[in-house]
Amino acid sequence: MAVDRGTIEKLAELARIQISEANIDDVTTSISEILGLVDQLQAANTDNVAPMAHPLDAVQRLRADQVTENNQREDLQACAPEVEDGLFLVPQVID
């Protein structure tokens, strides 16, 4: 299925990915081609076939609700672009 430029712009916003003006037409073309490939699925007869989310049909394993991890805030925040007083910094959101 071909998608138009507007759809790609909308998707890019939903996915929070900036696509430059210079690339938007190329991206639109390649996504349309991929969706064309994917459309072969529509030919399959899937009446009464249950969707498969896990290849072994396993269900999520549960564990006891106990604390098992130690606090590693400093180690984890060492990789952050900007932190202050143990908090992640982002541009001002509220005036």
Next chain:
Amino acid sequence: MNDKVALHDMTLTDLSQGLRDKHFSSSELTKHFLERIEQLDPQYNSFITVTSDQAIKQAQAADERLASGNAPLLCGIPVAHKDIFCTQGVKTSCASKMLDNFVPPYNAAVVDNFEKSGAVMLGKTNMDEFAMGSSNENSFYGPVKNPWATDSVPGGSSGGSAASVAARLAPAATATDTGGSIRQPAALCGVTGLKPTYGRVSRWGMIAYASSLDQGGPITRTAEDAALMLNVMAGFDQRDSTCIDLEVPDYTKSLNNSIEGLKIGIPKEYFGEGLDPAIGAAVEGAIKQYEKMGAVISEISLPHTQLSVPAYYVIAPAEASANLSRYDGVRYGYRCENPHDLQDLYMRSRGEGFGDEVKRRILVGAYALSAGYYDAYYNKAQQVRRLVKQDYNEAFKNVDIILGPTTPSPAFKFGEKSQDPTAMYLEDIYTISANLAGLPGISLPCGNTAGKPVGLQLISDVFTEERLLNAAHQFQQHTDHHLQAPADSANV
């Protein structure tokens, strides 16, 4: 070092014995490989990071452990890790600009397992960005070159792991396989690559691409080496909620079993249009070899093979779009310069940090999951996934192993498919369905065409890696395709 065989040509079994017999030390062995990497890797680009200092320290520790007399089998043996496995204190980039500055505070389970066994880490291997690709052309650090023909791709996404083992820069490497990313580069580089059953190897600390498909496994030169590596990699880990709690056998124990009477199925769909005749001929040769060894060959059908590629290109991007939402420029990874508000920070950090193919897959995934399209795409693909699985269930009622080519063509030239994503996607036509069905698969060399290796693929039922390794090992006992090596510096 009195052995006639060069250290870099020895198998893991030989290296392990050599260390125990004190023919060489782990320090000598490790320096030998580090020197080869320094001399030869500039022409292959198979490593993103070489951890020389750490490797030498680990080797010294291994030598002490070996001297104490109760060291595990892989103690002191150097290995390379795909740069998708988190390594504490060592950059783990996933070949993305997004993670170019990422130094994990912890080890992946697989990396921990190797550390515990005393193996030495040589470094982190190059790959397609976030494991998305079949040619290694999608790496932020530039493509890996195929050691057999440096104008051609090594395959992907684990191209660096496959090329480093093929070029004898590492005795063995870890890798991951979401749609063929272990088996396809192993085939194109003339080495052995095993994708285990989904859930056999912990995914903890392995950077996620498509979580219901991703699985770690080894790339080695022989099936016996793959068994030794899997012994270290496999096992239950409660930190991976999809890891299966099942006892791990010693995979070396069954290698020498007879394959007399082994039932091998040949799927007719794997020999149709699109298969390079030279690949077909090499695989036919392998079938004859198995017949000679006493296997019983029959034709089978996997009717939904063609639909596995479109199903994969809905499921994998859908899972990727969710998994990669974590890269937001806030907690770790790349952040754009001077964002003027939070939205701008997200949009530009992700727009600048991800490469083209990663962006394409996130967008396709977002589309397939969006309101109004979910049933037509995502749900439909999950239904087709079950049809693919049912094909295999039917086949395994009659055969023990399914045999076919790993790839439709040998290593292709740089740029040949990179402008056409859908042509590239069809490169994985024979490998993708094993991921959809969660099955183990192995690729091993079975010949060559115009100087480029050809890969033979064996697939078996879930948790029967022993059978695969046995069949692959027996093939390698009777053939010498796996012993062929690319010329050391043919293109210097």
